[in-house]
């Protein structure tokens with residue numbers, strides 16, 4: 001089983017990540033990790049913070065001469081913005097000027113609930129960690145998971161399928177096309193929708209408002225038999241839903257046909273089973289999972305992201321110190337982060353599948369795992 005932990009505040013010195021449980025001798029490409037970090041930073045609609053950061057991974061332990069050692073991997077991503085926040089984020093300075101204390105909670109962020117729960121007067125003590133800055137480290141962790149999956153030929157792609165009210169044409173999209181989503185500033189494959197979305201983001205920004213949307217993540221070449229039906233906490237769809245819902249702003253998760261299946265008849269939903277040398281289906285409405293077990297088809301996950309809570313023209317709220325309604329104040333924020341979120345979601349899915357691969361084919365070295373995998377695939381092919 002794999003474990004990871006991250007730490008770090010949005011405007012603190014940086015982010016830290018520790019991974020445990022990876023097999024030894026897995027090839028690790030550092031440039032690949034840095035490229036994935038770059039992909040997360042892109043996307044039309046992001047604010048000024050992304051002009052400051054140049055996310056880059058620094059490996060502290062667990063990798064030597066391009067391969068995992070089997071020991072914990074520790075990593076750091078520095079926050080360049082720290083330079084501008086040194087005094088406010090100082091770990092020792094207890095005399096922060098009163099005007100620097102945040103007492104005005106934003107609807108939709110963790111500000112009010114977090115400040116009350118943790119008994120903080122300064123909302124910054126909550127927002128720093130609630131911030132999606134943390135997802136940079138989750139992408140670094142996930143891009144190591146992706147490299148484990150690559151050893152088993154599993155690949156993961158994502159694309160945006162709606163931003164605000166603009167829907168994107170998504171019929172018959174294949175893996176090669178999905179790879180090209182990276183070329184679009186809003187990660188869509190439909191040029192007309194791309195232009196409409198860019199216009200929509202510009203208009204929304206002018207109005208001081210924000211946008212959410214939908215994105216889809218697909219995992220290819222997932223073997224049959226990951227996850228289990230036997231208990232609630234081993235179900236693969238349950239693990240994926242938990243992982244995706246843990247992504248800042250995600251408010252809904254669907255596997256395969258998802259909510260639409262509630263409106264359809266059973267005969268229109270369930271993927272009929274055929275056999276010719278091996279079992280196969282003509283449809284994949286189940287999104288590759290039945291009874292919490294991968295069924296050999298692509299895993300398809302859709303997520304709904306709400307609009308960004310920090311608005312250029314902020315919403316009504318109450319100052320937690322005076323208990324009075326306060327005048328709107330502008331602050332730096334993203335207008336739309338759906339394209340970035342889709343990249344983070346790829347890495348969340350990568351982590352979950354890498355963990356399942358480790359559970360099923362576990363071994364202390366990658367060769368031991370691959371032997372277990374090959375033996376299992378021979379068995380599957382004999383059924």
Ligand SMILES: Cc1cc2nc3c(=O)[nH]c(=O)nc-3n(C[C@H](O)[C@H](O)[C@H](O)COP(=O)(O)O)c2cc1C
Pocket residue numbers: 047108109110130131132135247248249250306308309310332333334335337340341344
């Ligand atoms: C990539 C990314 C960037 C985000 N940027 C912002 C932002 O600039 N301002 C903001 O208020 N929220 C932003 N969010 C969303 C908040 O982090 C999120 O809404 C908040 O932590 C509350 O969590 P919840 O929406 O999951 O309930 C972003 C989310 C993601 C995934």
Ligand SMILES: C=C(O[C@@H]1CC(C(=O)O)=C[C@@H](OP(=O)(O)O)[C@H]1O)C(=O)O
Pocket residue numbers: 010047049050053130131132133134136248332333334
């Ligand atoms: C820093 C990142 O995203 C941030 C997520 C975020 C939030 O409230 O979630 C708020 C913004 O930060 P700031 O307040 O510094 O402008 C985003 O830029 C990042 O993605 O690396």
